[in-house]
Amino acid sequence: MSIQPETHQVAPTNIIDSPVREEVSGNFVIHSDGTVTDTRTGLMWMRCALGKTWNGATCTGNGKENFTWDQAMTLRHDFAGHDDWRLPSIDELKSIVDKTRTPPAIDTIAFPNASDSIFWSSSRNATHPNYAVVAWSMGFGYGCPYVNSRKDFFRVRLVRGRPVLGILSDDAVSKVTSFPAEEAPVAIQVEPHKGESTNIITPFSFLGSMGVYH
Numbered sequence: 001m002s003i004q005p006e007t008h009q010v011a012p013t014n015i016i017d018s019p020v021r022e023e024v025s026g027n028f029v030i031h032s033d034g035t036v037t038d039t040r041t042g043l044m045w046m047r048c049a050l051g052k053t054w055n056g057a058t059c060t061g062n063g064k065e066n067f068t069w070d071q072a073m074t075l076r077h078d079f080a081g082h083d084d085w086r087l088p089s090i091d092e093l094k095s096i097v098d099k100t101r102t103p104p105a106i107d108t109i110a111f112p113n114a115s116d117s118i119f120w121s122s123s124r125n126a127t128h129p130n131y132a133v134v135a136w137s138m139g140f141g142y143g144c145p146y147v148n149s150r151k152d153f154f155r156v157r158l159v160r161g162r163p164v165l166g167i168l169s170d171d172a173v174s175k176v177t178s179f180p181a182e183e184a185p186v187a188i189q190v191e192p193h194k195g196e197s198t199n200i201i202t203p204f205s206f207l208g209s210m211g212v213y214h
Contacts, residue, residue, distance in 0.1 A: 025107055025109040025110045026098075026107055026109075026110070027039050027040050028107060028109075028110035030047075030109070030110055031080075032056075033054075033080040033081070034046065034047050034048060034054030034056075034079070034080055035047060035079075035080050036110045036111070038095060038096065040095065041092070041095055041161070041164055042161055042162070043088075043092060043095070043159050043160070043161040043164065044082075044159065044160050044161055045088075045096065045110075045111075045157065045158075045159050046079060046080075046085065046157060046158050046159070047059060047110065047111055047112065048111075048112075048113075049065075049114070049115060049119070049155050049156060049157045050065050050067075050075070050077070050155070050156045050157070050158065051064055051065025051066075051155070052113065058112040058113060059111075059112050059113040059114075060113070064155075065155070065156075066153035066154055066155055067120065067153060067154065067155075067156055068150060068151055068152065068153055069120055069135045069148075069150035069151075069152070069154075070150055072087050072120045072122075072154075072156050073087055073122060075087065075156065075158070077158055079158075082160055084160050085158040085159065085160050086122070086158060086159060086160065087120060087121065087122040087156065087158065087159075088121055088122065088157070088158070088159040089121055089122050089123045089163060089164075090121040090122075090123040090136040090137075090138065090145055091123070091164065092121070092159055092163075092164060093119060093121050093138040093145075093157075094138070094143075094145070095164075096111070097138065097140070097143035098143070099142065099143045102116075102141065102142050102143065103116040103140070103141045103142060104116035104140045104141065105140050105141065105142055105143035106140055106143075111157075114140065115140065115155060116139075116140050116141040117139075117140060117141075117154070117155050118137045118138065118139045118140070118146065118148070118154045118155065119137060119138050119139075119140060119154055119155050119156060119157055120135065120137050120154045120155070120156055121135065121136045121137060121138060122135075123135065123136040124136070125147050128147055133149060133150055133151075134147050134148060134149060134150060135147070135148065135150050136148075137152075137154055
């Protein structure tokens with residue numbers, strides 16, 4: 001009995017532990033196990049946000065599983081044969097923003113049924129006066145970064161691979177997000193009255209004309 005040669009293409013060598021390649025969307029190699037790999041960074045991403053389920057073809061469920069920042073930082077997850085999934089940094093989240101597709105500002109072929117909600121990053125804001133209680137997040141409605149209280153509940157998309165910083169050139173960054181992290185609107189913690197829940201107010205005065213929301 002003769003052995004037939006493999007017919008699938010081999011993924012680029014910078015991609016980590018790549019399963020069989022099925023198709024390509026932009027910079028993303030789409031795999032059959034519910035993951036995609038970004039050929040620019042070598043990072044592997046879950047196609048579904050936590051709370052949604054990969055059914056072999058798409059992401060199902062409402063995906064409304066939200067976490068505080070501290071909860072998100074301690075998440076441990078086994079998926080697609082890997083147990084080293086982690087919360088992405090703000091730079092890594094910026095790398096999958098696609099502002100030509102808003103909303104949501106993400107490649108919805110690589111990330112089907114993607115949400116336009118806010119997603120936590122692992123990054124702290126070292127220059128913020130409330131450094132100890134805030135962290136960066138990314139709004140995938142229009143691809144804008146925010147600083148929020150770590151007690152806020154947001155969604156999570158996990159990544160694996162070597163952590164990266166400054167992974168894109170200045171030109172590439174301008175294409176994926178028009179707001180550098182330093183200029184992102186800052187969430188303000190409002191002290192609640194007794195018996196009331198805590199509110200977060202985010203100033204959008206300089207974003208109002210763009211209709212930014214979350």
